[in-house]
Amino acid sequence: MKVRIVGIGMGPQHVTPEAAAALRSADYVVAASKGDDDGLLAARREVAAAYGLEVVAVADPERDRADPADYPGAVADWHAARVAAYAEVLGSRGGTAAFLVWGDPSLYDSTIRIVEQLADRLPLTYDVIAGISAPQLLAARHRIVLHPVGQPVHVTTARRLPEAVATGQRNIAVMLTGALDLAGLEDWSIWWGANLGTPSEALVAGTVREVLPEIEAARVRAKAAAGWVMDVYLLRAAP
Template identity: 55%
Template sequence: MAEAVVDPVVRPVATRRVVVVGIGMGPQHVTPEASAAIGSVDVVLAFVKSTGDPLLEVRREICARHDVELVVLEDPPRARHDDVDYEAAVEAWHAARTDAWEVALAEHPGDVGLLVWGDPGLYDSTLRLLDRLQDRVRLAVEVVPGISSLQLLAARHRLVLHEVGAPLHVTTARRLPEALAAGERNVVVVLTRRLELLGTEPDVTGWSIWWGANLGAPGEQLVAGRVADVLDDVAAARERARALDGWVLDLYLLRAP
């Protein structure tokens, strides 16, 4: 008589809670909602870009204030040369970061926090990477908004980013020429790498610019005026921000007359 076949026990796959928290530019921008979210996790994961990374130190301070363990992961290298395919380089970098998170989740049980500069919904890929990770790990993702660089820029310059009934176009410095060619006349530019473009685009030299760097940090810098008149001031202020904080994150509003 054949023995009965016993089905193996199927154990449910545990769902990992991951909380993505916008922290603005540091502890001073951590809202009560964000504070509660950080305090609710068991561990925070953070990538480190280099030895003495000042952005990591801000995350470390926030974790210390909330008595939460910080686990530091080496940030995979990303190709940044001008002749590198940008999309391909970012894709490879994202894939490597996703792999690192998968390993870290396996090594650190419990609820996990990810602290995002500014707001998770604006020019940050954390949520995209978690979507990729969902194919391998069952996740329950929560998102807490943060104070964005756009909000800080508007507040520091005491302005409304759009004119009455008019649109606001938000893009990167790399795609600014495309926006100008399409006729955009009120543009916020983020992820600034070079300022030379503003001096070589004759159509924008007479436009107004409201620029800011490291908003909310000790090295915060602000410049406003006609593009042709303030480009040198912006370049100098950018270097001051780097000298004071060790890094630069800047953006600006560009508006036609």
């Protein structure tokens, strides 16, 4: 039994030759399903169809997304439920299964952690195929470098953005966003993108003070067009 964790970037156009070879070696795809209107599942189906692969959709367990006090514990419980669901599929089917990861498996995605736990339960091996990440594509779309000359870029989530600012970070790539809470950052520059690499892609750049209403409107349009919205942005403090 083998699992191939395949980064697919933002869709079929980002499947690299290495990822394509991995998909041709697979027998089927395992994917979480969040309901009948799951746009990300539809995107995975599109990728799988190009390689003649069946998609085994597994109902995604419920997760507490209301910023619980024990956030790591809530995520661990969610992962455990996912592991149990996937183990049932892999145990009954065997063969080579592919997990298609949006973006790159190394960055704010838990598929590797989940497959590690599956490997503790089942006699399987696994490998990881890199994909194009959202920050990479954001930089390309805006034609920018993610950091000033000789300076770092700090990558974090929206829920930890206040912490990053408080600790002195001045150049921050933000993922896993929700409501845009940028109070106090009005003079910072922002390069924002949603649903990158898809027909509903939206891009906005400027100072937070100038473009925040435009971003919020574009976010609503992207979600209406696709049924989902995934956005990422780079924030940089004024010199």
